[in-house]
Amino acid sequence: MDGPPEPSSRFEAAIAAIDAANADDPHTIVVRGAARPKEQAHAELMTEWVRRLDPSADEAQLLAARAHHLRRWTSPRSDYPPGRAGYLRWRTALKARHAEEVGAILGDCDYDAATVERVQAIVRKDHLRTDPATQTHEDALCLTFLETQLAGVGDQLGDEKTVEVLRRTWAKMSPRGREAAQTLDLAPTQRELLERAIDPA
Secondary structure, eight states: OOOOOOOOOOHHHHHHHHHHTTTTOOEEEEEEEEEEHHHHHHHHHHHHHHHHHHHOHHHHHHHHHTTTTTTTSSSSSSSSSSSHHHHHHHHHHHHHHHHHHHHHHHHHEEEEEEEEHHHHHHHHHTTTTOOHHHHHHHHHHHHHHHTTTHHHHHHOOOOHHHHHHHHHHHHOHHHHHHHHHHSSSOOHHHHHHHHHHHHHO
8 A cells, every 4th residue: 555645845844833833832741751842742742643543644634633732832721711611612712723823834834725724624623523534633632642641630630530531532532543542551550540441340
């Protein structure tokens, strides 16, 4: 099977611009032993997971992966009311903002309108269950969360609420994403929580 074509010069320019924007993140995270700006590190992991889940992923998919949380720290959760309703409002506003901001970057890199709209649709997660590219994007998001944030969530929420979060996460994933999740190198306590979420019996 043929893989994706070689990246274009405009793709490389767009990736560099997205990475430069995310490099300003004041929050850091340790990923695979190295401290990095949080959203820059997450963007790289997202791109890696999309490539692993779909080796033929096109430029639009990879650009959406790189920009999925573009400059997210500029719109903190604390700007919205507490509770799940406030959380959902925050998430909806973020997706629209990320799509708008990556659209501006892609326009500066001479991408055509159709490609820009495609990237924005994936970032917004339009047609999640029916668009394979968007589902791959969601799987990659979930895998990045499991790999980098599960331990922190467990410390913050406790075991029972973390299991609830994991059940919601698992429900979003495709069989291919779930299979990849089973290969993650999780700590024993995190693995146990995931197993409880998968098999509540």
